[in-house]
Amino acid sequence: MKDKIGSKANPTLLKTPPLTSEYTMHVDEKDGKEILVCTVGKTVLHYDIRCLEDLQQMLKAHGDWMELGSADEQKPAKEGTVEAWGRAENNPVGGWYGLKKGYRGRFGMYIPPLMEALGLAEVTHDAKGNKMRAI
Structure with a gap:
């Protein structure tokens, strides 16, 4: 799966869910761990790569469409959304999938299109x- 995401030299080009903005995603390594690097203009966000598998499993268990609910780190996430799950203390990593302090939010904006591109x-x-749902 991660070999389909791209590298720094050849990242995957994606569009936000409303199809209004482009951004790229690639796999890199930080502190000996593989991470997802999301580049939106000059802003760079990092996400734990295991979010892809964890989110797909959660969505399969949920069994229906789930609202994305994207929000910046400083703003509260709407309950019951993908964004809220991506920062919840009861998710598989026990908190934020976003790894870069100050830029840990927007999980519900940037991860779902990658999962769609990967066929997940x-x-x-x-x-x-x-909204999104697992395949």
Whole structure:
């Protein structure tokens, strides 16, 4: 799966769920661990790579569409959303999948399109209120 994501030299080009902005994602290593590197313009975010498998498992258990609910780290995530799960104390990593302090949010914006590109999930592409479900 991770070999389909791309490298720093050849990252995967993605679009946000509303299809309004482009960004890239690639796999890199930090502190001896593989991470996802998300580049949005000049902003660089890091996510724990295991979020892909963990999120797919959670969505399969959920069994239905789930709202994305993207929010910056400083803002609270709407309950019951992918964003809230991506920072919840009861998820498999016990908190944030985002790894870069100050930029740990937006999990619900940038991870779902990657999962869709990898064939792990379906994502809606409306102007607002997008959802996803596992395949």
